[in-house]
Amino acid sequence: MLKDLLQSKSKYQTKIDELKEVYLSDDRPWVIGYSGGKDSTVVVQLVFEMLQQLELEQRKKQVYIISSDTMVETPLIISSINHTLYSIQTKGIELKLPIETHKVKPEVQNTFWSLLIGKGYPSPRQKFRWCTDRMKIDPANRFILDKVSKFGEVIMVLGVREEESATRAQSIKQHTIEGSKLMKHSSLKNAFVYAPIREFALDDVWNYLLVNQAKTPWGTDNYELYALYQNSSAGECPLIVDKEIKETAGSCGNSRFGCWVCTVVKEDKALVGFIDSGESWMTPLLEFRNWLASIRDDRNLREKSRMNGSIYYVGEGDDRRLGLGPYTLEARQLILKKLLETEKQVENPYEPDYKLIQIDELKQIRKLWIESGDWEDSLPQIYFDVYGEMLDWDQEERAPFDSSQITDLELICQENDVDFQLIKKLINIEKNYVGYKIRRGLIEEFQKVLNQDIVHHGKVEGYKE
Ligand code: SF4
Numbered sequence: 470m471l472k473d474l475l476q477s478k479s480k481y482q483t484k485i486d487e488l489k490e491v492y493l494s495d496d497r498p499w500v501i502g503y504s505g506g507k508d509s510t511v512v513v514q515l516v517f518e519m520l521q522q523l524e525l526e527q528r529k530k531q532v533y534i535i536s537s538d539t540m541v542e543t544p545l546i547i548s549s550i551n552h553t554l555y556s557i558q559t560k561g562i563e564l565k566l567p568i569e570t571h572k573v574k575p576e577v578q579n580t581f582w583s584l585l586i587g588k589g590y591p592s593p594r595q596k597f598r599w600c601t602d603r604m605k606i607d608p609a610n611r612f613i614l615d616k617v618s619k620f621g622e623v624i625m626v627l628g629v630r631e632e633e634s635a636t637r638a639q640s641i642k643q644h645t646i647e648g649s650k651l652m653k654h655s656s657l658k659n660a661f662v663y664a665p666i667r668e669f670a671l672d673d674v675w676n677y678l679l680v681n682q683a684k685t686p687w688g689t690d691n692y693e694l695y696a697l698y699q700n701s702s703a704g705e706c707p708l709i710v711d712k713e714i715k716e717t718a719g720s721c722g723n724s725r726f727g728c729w730v731c732t733v734v735k736e737d738k739a740l741v742g743f744i745d746s747g748e749s750w751m752t753p754l755l756e757f758r759n760w761l762a763s764i765r766d767d768r769n770l771r772e773k774s775r776m777n778g779s780i781y782y783v784g785e786g787d788d789r790r791l792g793l794g795p796y797t798l799e800a801r802q803l804i805l806k807k808l809l810e811t812e813k814q815v816e817n818p819y820e821p822d823y824k825l826i827q828i829d830e831l832k833q834i835r836k837l838w839i840e841s842g843d844w845e846d847s848l849p850q851i852y853f854d855v856y857g858e859m860l861d862w863d864q865e866e867r868a869p870f871d872s873s874q875i876t877d878l879e880l881i882c883q884e885n886d887v888d889f890q891l892i893k894k895l896i897n898i899e900k901n902y903v904g905y906k907i908r909r910g911l912i913e914e915f916q917k918v919l920n921q922d923i924v925h926h927g928k929v930e931g932y933k934e
Pocket residue numbers: 539593598600601604605720721722726727728730731732733
């Protein structure tokens with residue numbers, strides 16, 4: 470037993486020595502992707518130990534530890550990440566280690582709710598997984614590119630392991646640079662990938678975390694991480710910073726520790742696991758997530774054309790029918806209302822001010838709705854109906870007409886047998902050009918709308934809803 474322990478200790482020290490060698494071999498800063506899961510915890514902990522073992526004058530280059538916050542993370546996981554990042558940063562400063570921790574988030578126009586409720590994207594599926602790029606990869610890449618522009622080149626240090634899957638192993642091998650510990654980043658020029666635990670087996674990971682180094686150098690306890698895994702029935706969800714790795718991972722939702730609202734997986738094991746282990750306050754989240762998954766293909770809630778107005782068909786012969794477009798405005802209103810009601814219901818004992826959707830996302834959604842024809846400006850009212858209070862809404866975002874003008878216009882459209890939605894679209898385009906002296910592009914935009922398949926859908930051969 471003692472012999473085994475000593476052997477594994479020296480194995481990890483050999484890894485730390487390798488990390489030292491790579492760290493000291495050049496000036497390129499490191500960016501570590503930390504997901505809060507076991508593999509990236511091992512990497513951060515090994516790097517932390519390595520830096521501690523260096524002399525002060527050797528700790529020259531910066532190590533950035535970044536975590537992604539999609540803004541729809543499973544609540545207990547994101548709390549644990551926040552706590553760990555804070556502890557690492559505090560201890561790093563105390564020990565004079567060149568460590569900086571950061572959280573990377575999607576921009577407001579690319580959050581889950583802005584796209585789903587604001588634009589009507591149907592909830593993600595394996596075949597239409599619009600979320601990972603926008604919410605995880607792009608924000609992390611922005612951070613990396615910022616460092617590339619500052620330092621010329623950077624090295625991404627990732628907790629990927631060959632054992633995870635054959636395709637993962639293949640991808641790692643393909644990108645390896647001959648005679649180097651580094652791999653080429655699949656899409657970012659001047660970024661390289663270093664996977665220090667690529668050859669680790671699962672046992673090596675848990676051995677290191679629970680036997681060798683159960684207490685982290687920044688003061689937290691790896692048994693808490695282990696408990697989180699057990700309670701959430703979780704697998705691993707890496708912070709995905711490379712599109713190729715994303716593909717080999719299948720989905721960050723396939724493994725757990727993903728977003729609480731993820732509909733890429735059949736069942737949200739993390740939420741179910743947490744609820745089963747006593748965190749019953751998360752039940753409304755699970756109910757909402759299941760409801761969202763259940764309405765995805767409801768034809769009544771979806772437009773009959775794509776966002777650009779084109780129509781398409783699915784199925785063959787008698788089964789041939791019109792494909793589905795984004796959620797209708799009514800569906801988006803319904804989803805928002807239900808989300809706010811869920812938010813009101815959730816009582817997070819660890820974070821009393823916990824919100825499911827942020828105010829800047831609500832403002833973004835309101836703007837998108839008005840642009841897409843919500844002239845009644847329904848969002849402030851929906852918020853009021855749920856919370857009984859008015860937020861400080863931007864007056865400039867108001868719709869172009871008041872309610873009596875809208876009714877008049879609707880009547881005129883009816884009398885003249887003109888589609889009211891079409892007129893709305895045209896007026897919205899016109900509105901976007903108000904104030905410009907040269908209105909180049911206006912006519913083209915009008916034409917685009919007038920030529921859309923959906924405007925002529927009744928005349929499309931074989932049209933069937
Ligand atoms: S966990 Fe699910 S919803 Fe979140 S980014 Fe991954 S696939 Fe998308």
